Every structure is written in C-alpha cells, then in structure tokens.
Amino acid sequence: MTPANAVVVETVPHAETPEEISRPPTTFEVLRDRLFRRATLAVAWFTVLLVFLLVGRIGWVALPQIQAYGLKFLIGTTWDVNREQFGILPAIFGTLYSSLLGLAIGTFFGLAIAIFLSEGFLATGLDGIISYLGLGENRLWSVLPARLEDLLRLIIELLAAIPSVVYGLWGIFVVIPYIRPPANWLHAHLGWIPIFSTGLSGPGLFPASVVLAIMVLPTISAISRDALVGVPPKIREAAYGIGATRWEAILAIFIPTAASGIFGAVILGFGRALGETMALAMLAGNANVISTSLFSPANTLAALLANHFPEADRIEVGALMYAALVLLTITLVVNIFGTIILQRADATLKGLR
Amino acid sequence: MASLSEIRKAVQDEVDLPSLERSLRRPRTLFSAMMSFTTGAATLAAMFPLFSVLYLLIKRGSAAINLAAFSELPPAAMMTGGGFGNAIVGTLVIVIIATVISIPVGIFGAIYIAEFGPETKTAAAVRFSAKVLTGLPSIIAGVFAFATVVILTGGFSAPAGGVALSLLMIPTILLTAEEAIKRVPARMREAAIGMGATPSQVVSQIIVPTAAPGILTGIMLAIARAAGETAPLLFTSLFSDFWASGTAPYFLPKTIDDLMKPTASLAVLIYNFSGSPFDNQVAMAWAAALTLVVIVLLTNIAGQVLSRRSAG
Numbered sequence: 001m002t003p004a005n006a007v008v009v010e011t012v013p014h015a016e017t018p019e020e021i022s023r024p025p026t027t028f029e030v031l032r033d034r035l036f037r038r039a040t041l042a043v044a045w046f047t048v049l050l051v052f053l054l055v056g057r058i059g060w061v062a063l064p065q066i067q068a069y070g071l072k073f074l075i076g077t078t079w080d081v082n083r084e085q086f087g088i089l090p091a092i093f094g095t096l097y098s099s100l101l102g103l104a105i106g107t108f109f110g111l112a113i114a115i116f117l118s119e120g121f122l123a124t125g126l127d128g129i130i131s132y133l134g135l136g137e138n139r140l141w142s143v144l145p146a147r148l149e150d151l152l153r154l155i156i157e158l159l160a161a162i163p164s165v166v167y168g169l170w171g172i173f174v175v176i177p178y179i180r181p182p183a184n185w186l187h188a189h190l191g192w193i194p195i196f197s198t199g200l201s202g203p204g205l206f207p208a209s210v211v212l213a214i215m216v217l218p219t220i221s222a223i224s225r226d227a228l229v230g231v232p233p234k235i236r237e238a239a240y241g242i243g244a245t246r247w248e249a250i251l252a253i254f255i256p257t258a259a260s261g262i263f264g265a266v267i268l269g270f271g272r273a274l275g276e277t278m279a280l281a282m283l284a285g286n287a288n289v290i291s292t293s294l295f296s297p298a299n300t301l302a303a304l305l306a307n308h309f310p311e312a313d314r315i316e317v318g319a320l321m322y323a324a325l326v327l328l329t330i331t332l333v334v335n336i337f338g339t340i341i342l343q344r345a346d347a348t349l350k351g352l353r
Numbered sequence: 354m355a356s357l358s359e360i361r362k363a364v365q366d367e368v369d370l371p372s373l374e375r376s377l378r379r380p381r382t383l384f385s386a387m388m389s390f391t392t393g394a395a396t397l398a399a400m401f402p403l404f405s406v407l408y409l410l411i412k413r414g415s416a417a418i419n420l421a422a423f424s425e426l427p428p429a430a431m432m433t434g435g436g437f438g439n440a441i442v443g444t445l446v447i448v449i450i451a452t453v454i455s456i457p458v459g460i461f462g463a464i465y466i467a468e469f470g471p472e473t474k475t476a477a478a479v480r481f482s483a484k485v486l487t488g489l490p491s492i493i494a495g496v497f498a499f500a501t502v503v504i505l506t507g508g509f510s511a512p513a514g515g516v517a518l519s520l521l522m523i524p525t526i527l528l529t530a531e532e533a534i535k536r537v538p539a540r541m542r543e544a545a546i547g548m549g550a551t552p553s554q555v556v557s558q559i560i561v562p563t564a565a566p567g568i569l570t571g572i573m574l575a576i577a578r579a580a581g582e583t584a585p586l587l588f589t590s591l592f593s594d595f596w597a598s599g600t601a602p603y604f605l606p607k608t609i610d611d612l613m614k615p616t617a618s619l620a621v622l623i624y625n626f627s628g629s630p631f632d633n634q635v636a637m638a639w640a641a642a643l644t645l646v647v648i649v650l651l652t653n654i655a656g657q658v659l660s661r662r663s664a665g
Contacts, residue, residue: 025551033551037469043461044475047523048482054489054497054520061500112395121389152396154657159403161653163581165623166642170406172627173413214402221399247385268488275490277584282627302492302584309499309588317499324496335488339481 058328062321073322079288079304081312086319088326090288094298095327098205098280099273101294102212106273107266109213110220113156114262117221118228119250122149153222160218168282171211176200176283179207183295200295203285208298211279216269223268223342227261228254230349257352260345267338275331277302301327407646414643417636422644427594427622430631437641439596442604443511443617444645446597447590448580450515451522456572458519459526463568464556466527467534479527486524494520495585503589511606511616514590518582522575529574533567534560566659573656581649583620591615592625619645 025033059066065073069086076087116122123145130141183200190196200206231254239249255262285297286307301323309320364370377383421436428435462483466476498517503509537560545555561568593615596603606612619641626638 023549025549025554029551029554033553036553036556037465040461040465040469041475043458044465044470044479046458047462047486047527048475048478050520050523051482051485054493057500058493058496061504109395109399112392113399116392116396121393125393152400155400155403157657158650158653159399161577161581161649162403162406163583163620163645163649165581165583165620165627166406166410166646169623169627169638169642170402170409174405174409214399217399245381245385247388248381250388271488275488275492277490277492278624281584282624302490305492305496306584306587309496310591312588321496321500324493327490328493328496331488331490331493332485335485338488339484 055325055328055332058321058325062318062325065315065318065322066325069319069322073319074326077288077290079308081316084315086316086322088301088304088323090290091299091301091304091323092326093290094205094284095274095300095302095330098209098212098284098298098300099270101205101209102216102273103266103270105209105213106216106220106269110217110265110269111224111262113152113217113221114224114228115250117149117152118225119246119254120145122152156218156221159214164215164276164278165282167211167215168278171207171279171283175207175210176202176204179210187295194292195294198291198293198296201297203283203297204295205284205298206294208280208283209294211283212273212276215276215279216273219272220265220269223265224258224262227258227265227345227349230261231257232349232352235352258345258349260341260348264338264342264345267334267341271331271334271338274334275302275327277306281306301330410639410643410646413636413639415640417640418643422637422640426596427617427626428633428637429594430629430634433633435633435637437617437619437622437637437644438604439593440617440619440622440641441644442597442606443590443593444580444619444648446511446606446612447514447518447586447616447618448576450512451518451579452572452576454515454519455522455526455575459523459571459575460530460561460568462523462527463530463534464561467531468556468560469552471535480531483524483527486520487528489520489524490584491521491582492584492587494518495587495589498585498589506613508613509589509591509615510613511590512612514586514616514618517585517589518579521582521585522579525575525578526568526571529571530564530568533564533571536567537563570656570660573652573659577649577652577656580652581620581645583618583624586618586621587624590618590621592621593617619648 065086069076073086073088074092075089076085077089078085078087080086126141126145126148135141180200180202183204183206186196187199235253235257236249239253244252280300281303284300284303286299286303287297288299289296291298305320305324305327308316312320375382377386421434422438423436423441424438425434425436426439427437462479466479470476494517497520498513502513502516506513541559541563542555545559546552550558594617597606597611597614597616598604598608599611600607622641623638623645626634626641629635629638
C-alpha cells in the first residue's frame with residue numbers, strides 16, 4: 001500500500017497486536033502502584049512530622065532543665081557551669097540587638113539592589129553612557145542591560161553561597177582591623193552617646209552585625225525584587241502617565257504596592273539573622289554582657305550554643321538544649337509569620353492584576 | 354488648515370517650552386537624580402564584600418596551598434607545614450551521608466505534593482513545613498542531631514553530622530523538585546496514561562526522567578549549601594586530627610567503626626584555626642577556606658547552569 005519511494009519512519013518498536021502498544025496494568029503493577037503512592041504519602045508526612053519531631057525532641061532533652069530553672073533561665077544574666085547557674089538574658093539581648101542592626105543595614109542595601117535591578121536603572125544608565133560616548137547603534141546595546149542585570153543577580157546570589165565561616169574569617173582579618181580606628185575615634189569623641197560608650201578592642205557587636213548584614217542581604221534583595229517586578233504593568237504605566245518622576249513613582253506607588261512582599265522579605269531576613277551562628281561566634285566576642293554600645297563584645301543564643309556545646313557536660317547540655325529551644329521558638333515564630341505574609345502578598349498582587 | 358510651522362509658533366507663544374525641559378534645578382528632578390545615584394552607589398558597595406572575600410582568599414589562601422596541604426594532617430601548635438587532607442575526606446563523607454538521606458525524602462515528598470495530591474491538605478502542610486524548615490537556623494539542626502544521633506549512639510560521628518546536614522538539604526531538594534515536576538508538560542503525562550501506565554509508572558518512567566535536570570539543580574544547590582555549613586557539625590561530627598582509618602589507605606573509612614568516631618571537616622577546621630595565635634594554623638585556615646569556597650562555588654554554579662538548561 002505504501003508507495004515505493006515513501007520513507008517509513010518507525011516511531012514505536014514494531015507491534016503486531018494492540019496489546020503490545022497499550023494494555024491495562026497487571027495486578028502486580030496495580031499493587032506496586034499502590035505501594036509506591038503510599039510510600040510517597042508517608043514520606044510527605046514525614047517532612048511535616050520532622051518539624052514536630054525537632055521541637056519535641058529538643059524540648060524532651062531540655063525538660064529537666066526547664067523544670068529546674070523555669071522562667072528564671074530567661075532573665076538570668078550569668079552563665080556559670082561550676083555553680084550551675086544558667087541565664088540567657090544577655091544572649092537574648094545580643095541576638096535581638098545584632099539581628100536588628102544587621103537587618104537595618106542589610107535592608108538598606110538589599111532594597112537598594114532590588115530597586116536598582118527591577119526599575120530599569122541599568123538600561124537608562126547604559127543608554128546615557130552610550131549616547132554620551134557617541135557609540136551609536138549596535139545590536140549589542142539592546143541585550144547588554146539584561147545581560148548585566150543577570151550578572152549582577154548572579155553576583156548577589158554568590159554572596160549567599162559563600163560559607164558563613166569564611167565570612168567569619170574575613171571579618172576577623174578585614175572588618176575588625178578596618179572598623180577599629182574609626183570606632184575608637186567615635187568612642188573618644190562621642191563617648192557620651194550610649195551607642196558609642198565603649199571602644200572596640202577586637203571582637204564586638206558592630207563588626208558582627210556588618211557581616212550579618214552581608215549574609216541577609218541576598219535574601220532581602222531577591223524576595224523584594226520579585227515583589228517589585230510583580231507590580232502590575234498597568235499600575236506602573238499609570239504612575240508615569242500622571243507625570244510622576246521615577247522616584248516619586250517608586251516611593252509613592254511601587255513600594256507601597258509591593259509593601260507586603262518587601263515586608264515578608266525583611267521578616268525572613270530577620271529569621272536568618274536570628275539563627276546565624278558562625279559569624280557571631282567568631283566576631284561577637286562571646287561575652288555575657290548587656291551593653292547598648294555598638295562596639296562592646298556581646299553574645300547571642302546561636303553563638304552561645306556554638307561556643308559551649310562541644311565541651312559541655314551533661315548538666316550544661318541540658319541548659320544549652322533549653323537555650324536552643326528558646327532560639328528555635330523565636331525563629332519558628334518569625335519564619336511562620338514571614339511565610340504567611342509572603343503568601344498573602346502573592347494573593348494581593350494576583351488580585352491587582 | 355494651519356501649516357505645521359504655524360502650529361509650532363502658536364504652541365511656542367502659548368507654552369513656556371524651557372519650563373518643560375528636564376532640569377536638575379527643579380527639586381523633584383534633583384531628588385530623583387540623587388536617589389538614583391544613591392541606589393547605584395549602594396548596589397556597587399554591596400558587591401564589594403564578595404570581591405574583597407575572593408581577593409583575600411586567593412591572595413592568602415593560595416600562599417599556603419600545595420600538595421602537602423591536600424595530603425597531610427592538620428599541624429599542631431608551633432608546627433610548620435601540614436595540611437587538611439583528613440578534613441577534605443571528612444567533608445566529602447559527611448556530605449555524601451547527608452545526600453543519601455535527603456535525596457529520597459526530598460524527591461518522594463516532591464512527587465506526592467506535585468503529582469499525586471497537589472491540592473490536598475497534606476500537600477499544603479508539607480509545603481508549609483518545608484518553607485519553615487528552609488528558615489531553620491543551621492545550629493538547631495546540629496542540636497537536633499546531637500539530641501538524637503549523638504545521645505543515642507553515645508558519641509560524635511560522621512553520620513551525626515550527616516543527619517544534621519540532611520535536615521538543611523531536605524527542604525531545598527523538596528521545593529525545587531516540586532517546581533521541576535510541575536514544569537513537565539501535561540501532554541507527556543496524558544500520553545503515558547493513555548497507554549495504560551499506572552500513576553507510579555508515569556512518575557518513574559516519564560515525569561522523573563523529564564524533570565531530572567531541574568531536580569539535579571536542587572540537589573546541587575543543597576549540596577553546595579551543606580558543604581559550607583559549620584554550625585551543625587561543631588558538636589555532631591566534632592573534629593579529628595587523624596585519618597579516618599587505622600589501616601592503609603588511611604584516608605578511606607572502611608568499617609562502621611571508622612565512621613562512628615569524630616570526623617574532621619573543612620568548615621570546622623577553618624573555625625578552629627581562625628582564632629589561632631599561630632601563623633601556620635591561620636595560613637591553613639585560609640588555604641582550607643579557599644578550597645571550601647572553590648568546592649562550594651563550583652557546585653553552586655554547576656547547579657545554576659543546569660537550571661538555565663532545564664528552563665530553556
């Protein structure tokens with residue numbers, strides 16, 4: 001039936017009967033299918049269970065200490081293994097202080113990057129440079145901004161990829177030596193201001209917060225960029241249409257529209273900062289003091305765990321478990337809050353479209 | 354009908370054209386220009402740490418890198434020479450253990466929430482838990498592994514570190530695998546079902562192979578992150594100044610006992626040596642940091658290249 005010159009393309013292995021192409025599954029296959037689906041369901045539940053297991057197991061090991069110290073643990077200010085006195089108020093204070101400071105710096109830079117990468121600054125800037133240099137028309141110019149934007153995003157992502165212990169090493173040998181002279185100058189001349197009330201002798205809160213800022217910056221910039229890019233084009237065009245300058249449009253229209261997304265990004269960044277360990281263990285100074293000074297050594301919950309756990313005896317391990325439970329509770333609350341805000345923000349933006 | 358030049362003249366009479374030109378003397382424009390400048394400057398400033406870190410790593414790290422660095426044991430105080438061979442092997446062993454645990458959990462979980470029950474309450478709960486686990490402080494993963502593996506087995510070990518790292522890898526693998534599976538075209542799924550394949554045959558023979566590059570991206574990114582983690586290893590695998598095995602080849606752990614003892618890792622070595630007063634140990638820390646960053650960045654970039662491929 002096929003013409004002599006037709007090319008026969010065999011798409012399926014040669015089949016004689018319809019059953020060889022398709023047939024109902026055998027009993028064995030049906031059973032295996034059920035088993036496989038059950039297995040995936042079980043594994044899926046396991047990940048949910050993991051969260052409860054995490055809280056439950058750490059709580060269980062910490063239980064004797066929770067019963068022994070109760071809430072006194074949260075307001076105590078000494079950590080003395082020999083006298084079995086354990087209090088984590090300085091660590092809680094240091095955690096919040098360093099995280100908020102790091103978050104403030106990180107948010108400023110993260111948001112600046114997000115705006116820079118989402119509002120076409122690169123294209124305008126390059127356009128200006130090209131016309132100023134009189135380079136004229138070239139097909140390359142039209143793809144250059146997008147390529148550069150990709151490159152910048154890759155660099156920011158790589159910022160997140162560097163291990164925190166390497167940032168700690170960098171902080172010890174770069175940040176602290178560079179910050180020390182201006183910090184001590186500020187202390188000498190403006191020492192009456194509470195935040196400059198001590199000098200920087202080495203490790204301290206401020207260098208730790210600077211490194212912390214670098215570590216939360218990629219989280220904040222990536223999520224807020226997504227939120228800004230998600231601002232519907234019609235809102236964007238309407239803002240420019242009524243004659244707003246670029247920054248009037250950004251500050252009065254785009255940022256408020258993307259506000260919940262940006263807020264979610266900041267909250268998730270806060271969660272990261274609270275739990276970040278190595279930079280603080282290496283740079284904060286591991287000192288149980290409560291000081292308003294930026295340059296005073298400090299301690300955080302995560303750094304306390306990192307510094308004391310490896311050599312802890314049984315009683316101290318219990319106390320450390322209690323401290324871990326406190327840290328876990330704080331970060332879980334912050335993260336759940338941030339995740340919910342981001343989900344809401346997504347829904348709002350979808351509604352605007 | 355008025356000619357074009359007549360219209361232009363009329364407009365010039367009516368409208369003060371220079372006032373419509375863009376000028377920095379106007380406060381609105383000036384403010385906008387200043388903000389643009391600040392934003393650009395802040396973006397540039399934020400790149401500085403990355404380049405500073407990379408520059409120092411190359412400058413100080415490469416000074417101490419030689420063959421001995423990869424093949425010898427960590428130097429004690431006051432000693433010269435030495436290396437971190439056992440830490441490289443240890444990092445590999447711990448990361449492999451973590452990967453072996455987290456790949457099945459992540460992929461099976463992803464298959465359920467993307468394929469078998471995407472709209473179910475279970476899927477919503479899994480997605481939410483995974484997102485919450487993404488933000489889990491890494492040190493808490495270490496505390497959990499301590500509270501379970503270390504306390505139950507009675508000592509620090511490589512598997513304890515592996516369990517801690519797997520907690521951090523599972524959510525990444527799960528969420529990226531879900532996205533990859535969702536991107537598989539519906540017509541492929543339907544064609545397979547039309548040929549009488551059971552849902553699990555569709556998944557194992559069509560969906561997973563098609564989504565493989567995307568899934569692999571997630572795995573690579575998770576490995577890159579885990580390899581650089583220090584906090585979860587500090588009190589789970591601890592550190593060791595010795596090779597894993599007592600018999601040649603010494604670097605290779607051969608028995609369960611070889612695994613069930615404190616294990617060195619690059620990250621913990623950097624931490625331990627970073628505060629050392631001895632120049633040789635500090636130099637080792639920089640060399641180890643360079644090695645670790647090269648491993649982490651290569652894995653990370655490989656993962657991202659894969660993801661561009663699979664998206665395109």
